[in-house]
Amino acid sequence: MKFTYESYADMIKHLGNMEYQFADYRSWKDSEKSVILRHDVDYSLQKAAEFSGIEREMGVQSTYFVLLSTNFYNVHSLKSKNYIRQIMDNGGKIGLHFDETQYDIHTEEELEKCLYGEAEILSDITGVETGVVSMHRPSEKFLSENRKFGHIINSYGKLYFNEMKYLSDSRRNWRENVDEIIRQGTYWRLHILIHPFWYFAGYERDMKHTLKGAIFNASLQYYDELGDNFSNLGEEVGRDEIEILLKG
Missing domain, CATH: 1.10.287 (Helix Hairpins)
Incomplete structure (x- = not known):
């Protein structure tokens, strides 16, 4: 798969042709064959908003995980709020992208306090209760513990890896051939992480x-x-x- 907007649109089309139903972290079991599309917004809300426009044109929805503790964008600025609103208007759902390294955390209680605090801030910005979290560069320790956060779904919970085929383009590298996996249709549940930062309209950049x-x-x-x-x-x-x- 090329890192272009056109290739992403083709991937969505192929998923539909293979009869995958586009779902979120609460609805994926409602269909016999489903896919969760998720995007970690590490660097640019503008790129994320552009991606959401592709999804709107294709008639699908996905989840965008927004960082609050980042130096790359300010979620409280009017510009950022407008991008978040654009994503939501295009049908995208907003989740929390939480970076535990931004805090001096020593206990599970401290982790939960910081995470719930950011979730509340994000809810105030979106006007919708934050219902799902994605950890930013999660540690092996975190991944092994299968933590739960009350009503907030942990997208790195084992459920979304054990019962779904997980695919990711992290660091601009698909570790498996995502197009081939979709074409084969072997897996009935797909969980696909895509970072809009790496994609461009019309042509691919290294x-x-x-x-x-x-x-x-x-x-x-x-x-x-x-x-x-x-x-x-x-x-x-x-x-x-x-x-x-x-x-x-």
């Missing part, structure tokens, strides 16, 4: 060019945000100067 492009765009975005708060920024430093500097 990891190096994806990362360089992200750094370039982030620098220009920072310039634009400075311009919103610094009058006459262009008189001091032109945007074209920054572009030339970044291009080397």
